[in-house]
Amino acid sequence: MTSTVRELAFIEALTRGLTRSPLQVNALQESDAELVRLSAGTTLAVTTDTVAEEIATGLYGDPWLAGWMAVMVNFSDIAAVGADPLGILIAETFPAGLSSTTLAAIQRGINDACTACGSHVLGGDTNEGATLQLTGTALGLITAGTPLMRTGIRPGDAVYSTGPLGAGNAYAALVVMKEHDLPEYKPTARLREGTALRTRATACMDTSDGLMATLDQLARLNGIGFELSAEWRTAMHPDALACSAATGLPPWVFLAGPHGEFELVFTVRERAVDHATEPLIIAGTACHYLGRATAGGTIDLPGVGKFSPDHRAALRNLDPPGTGSVQAYAAKLIAIGTSARESTLS
Amino acid sequence: MTSTVRELAFIEALTRGLTRSPLQVNALQESDAELVRLSAGTTLAVTTDTVAEEIATGLYGDPWLAGWMAVMVNFSDIAAVGADPLGILIAETFPAGLSSTTLAAIQRGINDACTACGSHVLGGDTNEGATLQLTGTALGLITAGTPLMRTGIRPGDAVYSTGPLGAGNAYAALVVMKEHDLPEYKPTARLREGTALRTRATACMDTSDGLMATLDQLARLNGIGFELSAEWRTAMHPDALACSAATGLPPWVFLAGPHGEFELVFTVRERAVDHATEPLIIAGTACHYLGRATAGGTIDLPGVGKFSPDHRAALRNLDPPGTGSVQAYAAKLIAIGTSARESTLS
Numbered sequence: 001m002t003s004t005v006r007e008l009a010f011i012e013a014l015t016r017g018l019t020r021s022p023l024q025v026n027a028l029q030e031s032d033a034e035l036v037r038l039s040a041g042t043t044l045a046v047t048t049d050t051v052a053e054e055i056a057t058g059l060y061g062d063p064w065l066a067g068w069m070a071v072m073v074n075f076s077d078i079a080a081v082g083a084d085p086l087g088i089l090i091a092e093t094f095p096a097g098l099s100s101t102t103l104a105a106i107q108r109g110i111n112d113a114c115t116a117c118g119s120h121v122l123g124g125d126t127n128e129g130a131t132l133q134l135t136g137t138a139l140g141l142i143t144a145g146t147p148l149m150r151t152g153i154r155p156g157d158a159v160y161s162t163g164p165l166g167a168g169n170a171y172a173a174l175v176v177m178k179e180h181d182l183p184e185y186k187p188t189a190r191l192r193e194g195t196a197l198r199t200r201a202t203a204c205m206d207t208s209d210g211l212m213a214t215l216d217q218l219a220r221l222n223g224i225g226f227e228l229s230a231e232w233r234t235a236m237h238p239d240a241l242a243c244s245a246a247t248g249l250p251p252w253v254f255l256a257g258p259h260g261e262f263e264l265v266f267t268v269r270e271r272a273v274d275h276a277t278e279p280l281i282i283a284g285t286a287c288h289y290l291g292r293a294t295a296g297g298t299i300d301l302p303g304v305g306k307f308s309p310d311h312r313a314a315l316r317n318l319d320p321p322g323t324g325s326v327q328a329y330a331a332k333l334i335a336i337g338t339s340a341r342e343s344t345l346s
Numbered sequence: 347m348t349s350t351v352r353e354l355a356f357i358e359a360l361t362r363g364l365t366r367s368p369l370q371v372n373a374l375q376e377s378d379a380e381l382v383r384l385s386a387g388t389t390l391a392v393t394t395d396t397v398a399e400e401i402a403t404g405l406y407g408d409p410w411l412a413g414w415m416a417v418m419v420n421f422s423d424i425a426a427v428g429a430d431p432l433g434i435l436i437a438e439t440f441p442a443g444l445s446s447t448t449l450a451a452i453q454r455g456i457n458d459a460c461t462a463c464g465s466h467v468l469g470g471d472t473n474e475g476a477t478l479q480l481t482g483t484a485l486g487l488i489t490a491g492t493p494l495m496r497t498g499i500r501p502g503d504a505v506y507s508t509g510p511l512g513a514g515n516a517y518a519a520l521v522v523m524k525e526h527d528l529p530e531y532k533p534t535a536r537l538r539e540g541t542a543l544r545t546r547a548t549a550c551m552d553t554s555d556g557l558m559a560t561l562d563q564l565a566r567l568n569g570i571g572f573e574l575s576a577e578w579r580t581a582m583h584p585d586a587l588a589c590s591a592a593t594g595l596p597p598w599v600f601l602a603g604p605h606g607e608f609e610l611v612f613t614v615r616e617r618a619v620d621h622a623t624e625p626l627i628i629a630g631t632a633c634h635y636l637g638r639a640t641a642g643g644t645i646d647l648p649g650v651g652k653f654s655p656d657h658r659a660a661l662r663n664l665d666p667p668g669t670g671s672v673q674a675y676a677a678k679l680i681a682i683g684t685s686a687r688e689s690t691l692s
Contacts, residue, residue, distance in 0.1 A: 010472070011472065014449065014453060014472065015453075015467070015470075017450075017453055017454065017457055018453065018456070018457050018460075018466070018467045019457065019460070019461070019466055020466055020467075021432075021433050021465070021466035021468060023432070023433075024433070024466070024468060033469075034433075034435065034468040034469035036432060036433060036468060036485075038384070038388075038487065042384075044390070044432075044485070046435060046468065046469070046483075046485065047435070047469065048435040048436075048437045048469065048470060048471050048481070048483055049437070049471050050437045050439065050471050050473045050481070052439060052473045052474075052475050053473060053474060053475075056475070086367075086369070086382060086390075087367050087369075087370070087380075087382060089380065089392060089393070089394040089483060090394075091394045091395070091396045091437075091481045091483075093396065093398060093479065103360065104363075107360060107361075107363055107364065108363065110364070111363055111364050111365065114364070114365070115365070119367070120364070120365055120366055120367035120370070121361070121364045121366075122367060122370055122380040122382060122392065123379075123380035123392070123393065123394065124361075124394060125394050125395050125396050125481075126356070126357065126360065127396045127398045127399060127479075128398075128399060129398050129399070129402070129476075129477060129479060130475075130476040130477055131475060131476055133439065133473075133475060133479070135394070135396070135437045135471075135481045137392075137394055137435060137437075137483040139382075139390070139392065141384065
């Protein structure tokens, strides 16, 4: 086994020869958005993300959703650094002969998402290409204090999410299984929560790739582990629990798949409270207590196993499920879970 | 005939339903980069441009050039608003099985272009897709004074370019004709000139789509025309003149095709000087005098014709030349030129 995450190694190799800006605050992977110092008190946040594979596989087959997601995946990164949204640019590649109805639905999705974020399309570019592809580049501004980053966690910090988890993977599973009766999937970037967390959290990252990938990334960057609460199932989204019941797959696999729900996962310095009776409210949102950071290198999911860096790399290195192969993909996740349990017992 | 430029009408329709930011300085098409007011004295410039069709058609078949251009087309827009470059993000779509040699060449092109611009890659995104596609989003900052825009020209203003013109179309013609012995095509964004022009020029736009499209756009936005100098041929790039001689095509068609050279075309308030003996030097660059803005609505190319908005729309609405069809494409340009000459005489 290896603890190397293929995607991280690829990006590391791709960027090795690039010189870095002296104005850039973050190193590679250290924050959800790139952070550029503009002046003493002001930091620009900027991030780019393409929605392509999700359209090609049919996950965002609804053109409105494709437009919505091209905006949201980017503003979610702006939220995770605690910036106020400044605007977004969208570069759109359209296949020849795309209907005006489809075009209009994409644009409506883009504008609806901007409205939901209190932001605006600043500009863009259009091209013709083989397949529909939408690249957003979102901008945000931090005019006081320092940005939120993925680094800064100490063992003992409590870890929370801004919302229930697992809905992204449940939605993806149902699309791949060609279910007609899909639950609503409409993530909204946690911008208000992000700005409120800026002075509160020790670290933050969105769950764009699912909870397990998020916790793994935070663990790697901070040289720590996590021990989830025995009640981690209470943080699961009802859609994920329903999908678990319908498919017979264990709930935790909906936290381990690669399609996220764009909540913020964040840490705060240890709170000696009863999490059940004293919830953490951030910008009006009751956050879900997930557990604690630990000095150890594993991610402990009570009732499932202790996932070492190798186990987590194995999870993240799985190819995402092709059409109809949800059960086969889940079987691989479960096998890794079994290995994590067995190494815990041995 | 129609004066409607298909691309402009498409973008207008695409953006009609989008709400605009109150912080945005420019309206649609009014500047090469989007301009966002950050504070009293500071404006952020941001622009996104995808290199896709040029790769698909083989125009940027060299992966190093594809990387170089993904950076340069964007910083050229930053130059045209007079901003200092702040950095660039690159979203890259790679086809499956792209060799590591090709990948390395793309990244080298990106980094070489950044170095030439005195700037840096800040971040990016990678995806898998059917074809290679590179989307750059460049950022720039204007910390004092107002940005350069495409608007602001008055009849009588003198019009210049920062370098010789026509090399972009000559290069494209030779690639399409499958010439093996290609001239070097390596445009470099005119960033120093752009910042120097900010306090000097009345308007500015880059020649990313060739001179004629640039002048047409400036004429439309400002409600003016242009009368080029009788010596406009002296502003032509030697590569374009050589290609003209080799193909027998008249020189002006290399100013009318859609593939530009990324010079800046700009206007200054009338100068009562002998342009032959008193050149305009901007940031050390001797600029080429092209002619004057006029109150009339035509673009007069002495020895060719007076191009009405209809003629210019016809030029811009031509489909770019497919493989081997340079002569057929040029014949259509020449037919429009003939029409422009005849309507001048009638």
